[in-house]
Amino acid sequence: MSRKLDLRTGRAVWTAYRAAAIPATPLTRDVKADVAIVGMGISAAMMADSLTDAGLSVVLIDRRGPLLGSTAATTALVQFEIDQPLTTLTKKIGKDRAERAWRRSRLAVANLAARVKELGIECRMIERPSLYLAGNVLAPQALREEGLQRNRAGLRSAYLTAGELKDRFGLDRKGALLSHGNHALDPRRLAGGLLLAAIDRGARLYAPTEATGFESHRDGVTISTRDGPSISAGAAVLATGYELADFVPKDHHSVISTYAIATRPQPRAIWPEAALIWEASDPYLYLRATHDGRVICGGEDEEFTDEERRDSLLSDKTTRITEKLGRLLPGIDTTPEFAWAGAFGTTPSGLPLIGPVPGKRGFHAVMGYGGNGITFSRIAAEVVTASLTGGADRDADLFALDRA
The missing domain is CATH 3.50.50.60 (FAD/NAD(P)-binding domain)
Known part of the structure; x- marks a missing residue:
């Protein structure tokens, strides 16, 4: 059963x-x-x-x-970056195993992209860069170290200072890691x-x-x-x-509730390179653009207790995500046209x-x-x-x- x-x-x-x-x-x-x-x-x-x-x-x-x-x-940010930073995962399972897991994740993204192309599946899959923003889990110095460890493992990432991040992507944060080879698609x-x-x-x-x-x-x-x-x-x-x-x-498995919104199409307001964006924070915000310029934004995760409680929080969580999105990207219309809650599984590692x-x-x-x-x-x-x-x-x- x-x-x-x-x-x-x-x-x-x-x-x-x-x-x-x-x-x-x-x-x-x-x-x-x-x-x-x-x-x-x-x-x-x-x-x-x-x-x-x-x-x-x-x-x-x-x-x-x-x-x-x-x-x-799902919000369908198809990334090789695992939820657990490489520096954190190394402390949990060891350097060799952590690096193997990250490399395998990168290979999986590449293999999936190749398979979609081979089969000719029209799922609006497009390669996007990824920005990992400094936050309350990894402050700028810790984020720099994360980038160094990724690079030593052959997982290329570039650290952007606050000025570089602002100039290139228009985002006002203390720093970020920039990586390539990730994708957005229609799940x-x-x-x-x-x-x-x-x-x-x-x-x-x-x-x-x-x-x-x-x-x-x-x-x-x-x-x-x-x-x-x-x-x-x-x-x-x-x-x-x-x-x-x-x-x-x-x-070693638990279920988490997560929440997400999507705005109206506004392609002219999308940030440079339509990069996938997520935070080194807990709880973290994550966002992407659709092919027609909607902004999908999610976060506000919490332990799942039952469907009734999860659903009762949807309105409040929608408001919080909308406010956070507005602070990060003040130039867009953050009004949700879609709002939903879902479940996902997680493990300690x-x-x-x-x-x-x-x-x-x-x-x-x-x-x-x-x-x-x-x-x-x-x-x-x-x-x-x-x-x-x-x-x-x-x-x-x-x-x-x-x-x-």
Whole structure:
């Protein structure tokens, strides 16, 4: 059984843009496949694309339907910079492992961009620079040290003084790190394109179909459903976002509520280079521009308690984010046309949990994505595909569910 959550509330900006219709039908009979995927969001889409590209037969089920969970709530800043600064992560897990995690994150962003181009997915993916602003977590001197450690690890970043930041980007902050190779995109279009590519290779989508039982046996796994039919497979991947199956360890995973707004289109007011912007602060603000000049801004994260409390805070959080955005960018119209709340998973290290579920043979889980959900979803697809095709991923130990 899995915990059921209302994963978002309000109206996310991506509903204003068209995404491809993804065909899915109810499950009316027992089916078999090499791999069963539970979920039909961005993580499941990347997994289905990767596994079918490797020649495996895939079945996906979801209790809602394609793209109806957390995917629409993401702000889709696709960055290689992990939520935990490299200097901080080094103190938590060691220099070698921290640098490996950051390098793998950068590789994942590059691999995703190449895959989108290869498949010809029209998801408005565009490369953007990223600005990491000095704040209450990393003041200017600490931010300089962060930049030095990144550069020593081969992760190029340039420190901008307050004057340089003001002259180039028009932002009034004490300093920032500038990096390149990140992207902005439309997450629903990306997920839809990946699912359609998987369908073209034979993937079968069944929804609405709710998984109610997960069994391991000598020949693989069986997933039973509320309406009766079952799925038999050699292995299963739980890509259920933040609705975790009961047997998945949750000791190092927690759910956070986050809030976001989007303004009207105002392309002439967008800051130079439409850089992705986020703060070295807690709580931090993060923002980007859409292809048509809307400003998407999020933050005000807090521990998730229940949907009712999260939703009751939406109005107040919207006001706070709007005020912060106005102070940072006084030249834009900050009036929200969209405001929404969503959930995301996090871990103490900021790294996701990817791989075999301890004590549950044949089942793999992907969870704990923090602010790098799309980037980590790409890593998950690579790690799990290697495992299920008889290979080995050199970085799998960084993300294993039992790594603690």
